[in-house]
Amino acid sequence: MAIHYWEEEIETLPRIGLQSIQLRRLQHLVTRVYKTVKPYRDKMEEKGVRPEDIKSLDDLGKLPFTVKDDLRDNYPFGLFTVPLDEVVRVHASSGTTGKPTVVGYTEKDIDLWASVMARALACAGAHKGDMVHNAYGYGLFTGGLGAHYGVEKMGATVIPVSGGNTKRQITIMRDFGSTVLLSTPSYALNLADAMDEMQVDPTKLSLRVGIFGAEPWSENMREEVERKLNLKAVDIYGLSEVMGPGVAMECLHTTKGMHVFEDHFLPEIIDPESGEVLPPGEKGELVFTTLTKEAFPIIRYRTKDISRLIYETCECGRTLVRMEKVTGRSDDMLIIRGVNVFPSQVEHVLMGIEGVEPHYQIVVEREGNLDTMLVQVEVSGAVFSDEIRVLENLGKRIEAEIKDMLGVTCKVKLVEPRTIQRSEGKAQRVIDKRKI
């Protein structure tokens, strides 16, 4: 198999050389952030660390963490390090857990993003001449546009089809001869089902490889997508706080981890409880420091994703460290059909409805290809009625408000009081029955 690289020299650089680049960039970053962003400076001073204390990569551990709340506290642009007139684009999270988190990019950042995304595409064997079907959502979400510019940078053809309208997507796929598919893995399975319905034979399509991300997926799901869509499925990782898609990418030569583009995004694994850096190879919470971003660099961002770093050189020749498929979260966030859901949001909705008590339980399952969310709510005396209609309307209202707030369709089931399991006085809020 021919190996495609986008920036071969850096992707295959001996680690010692890579580390010296990382250290130089880190020192420069810390100095700049310390000078320009007060919240960062305050936190560093609180910890008693100054830019000149960063003498080796190990000193990274001296720096304070950044968490999602720091982004919210400085909403919208408080953590930007450049004047706003140098920011050419912003993206934002949906803000369903509070204020949205906003990230910004300079022209150079956009170019960097396109480059790392091009690297990711090359990892999947994509090249100029490919017809890339980009079914990630376009908009404030980083998925669509992030991938888009990478394809253009590479010189391949991008079809900015975005999400939805599945049947049209299949027609386009067939008529345009899409060779590379970018989507969430669950949407890929939807596409497969729709093909079946439309009697489109995937083996007659030109699809060669699918780049799937933005939600957790299992090896079983990989096998299913590959079989149903007749393509090779690879995993991509990214998050808007760090960049967007293109932070790490699996290559065609291994299913043991995604190459982290660590000349730009420096990863660490920490113990989520103590915050201590864990030795190489141990499982823990993934933390990222961006080394080169201008508008919105981030220092030691706690992703809450649980993973492991693998330092052996890959068969593909890349020396870049690999991160194992994310196996869980260190918080209670759920990803349902690609949407981030915190149980506290559901609680917030319930508390907003008069008489409803926040005794609830979320049951997540995967039926076919689709995640389903069932919210069980205990019926208190205050909302109970002797009329069916009144209770049914209550259920519908909760469903509508959750949909409104979270952007996820759910089913509400009214249950008797004290039916929701309470262990040691603490209710179990989430039952995730999906096998991921």
Next chain:
Amino acid sequence: MKVEQIAIFLENKSGRLSEITGVLADNNINIRSLSLADTADFGILRLIVDKVEKAERVLKEGGFTVGKTNVIAVEVPDRVGGLASVLKVLEKAQLNVEYMYAFVNKSGENAVMIFRFEETDEAIKILQDAGITILSGAQICAL
């Protein structure tokens, strides 16, 4: 003239109904009439009992969600067209029946129906004006 009815929220799972009737039996409460309304997910059990306050208390203590509502017990002639004649009165007055169910015992020659209205007081007045007999809680428990 109103009759107090107990309503209990029930999930559709086996054994719940027998638990409720068990609690009532243990507390020496007699069920005079009942109706069960259900959907795919849940049901509502409506009861007319001889000791309303006690029933409400013991069921709440048993962990059930209990509500109390006022309904009307109406004498309906036990013959062809009997119920139709009562409903005609309500229709004329544009009164909407939320639900209704039959009482087990007869009141003399008449059957007894339990009616639930949104506008209970208005319904009582309209029915009485039409010469229809309405029974009190004490009266129906004595049947």
